[in-house]
Amino acid sequence: MDELQALRHQRVLELLKEPGIKESFRKDLNLIALEKWEEAGEPFEEDEEILAYLEYKKNEACKNSTDSANSESADGVIKQKSINFN
Numbered sequence: 028m029d030e031l032q033a034l035r036h037q038r039v040l041e042l043l044k045e046p047g048i049k050e051s052f053r054k055d056l057n058l059i060a061l062e063k064w065e066e067a068g069e070p071f072e073e074d075e076e077i078l079a080y081l082e083y084k085k086n087e088a089c090k091n092s093t094d095s096a097n098s099e100s101a102d103g104v105i106k107q108k109s110i111n112f113n
Contacts, residue, residue, distance in 0.1 A: 039077050040065065051084070 042048055043065070 035075060035078060042078075042081055048081075
């Protein structure tokens with residue numbers, strides 16, 4: 028395993044230890060194979076795919092958060108009450 032592969036492998040292992048990450052992969056990954064892989068400390072062919080998927084999910088979450096914030100501010104303008112000057 029070259030140095031870049033080792034770094035990617037280590038990064039994937041670190042990310043998979045974060046709370047909720049493994050659970051979100053339950054439908055997308057074979058968790059039994061993942062556990063064997065973690066125990067063996069071996070490189071996994073899909074390291075790059077896992078990192079790319081995590082980056083995609085992160086970007087989608089940011090995008091959804093931004094879209095939500097923009098729609099809330101737009102809603103805030105629409106929902107403002109008019110002031111009567113009588």
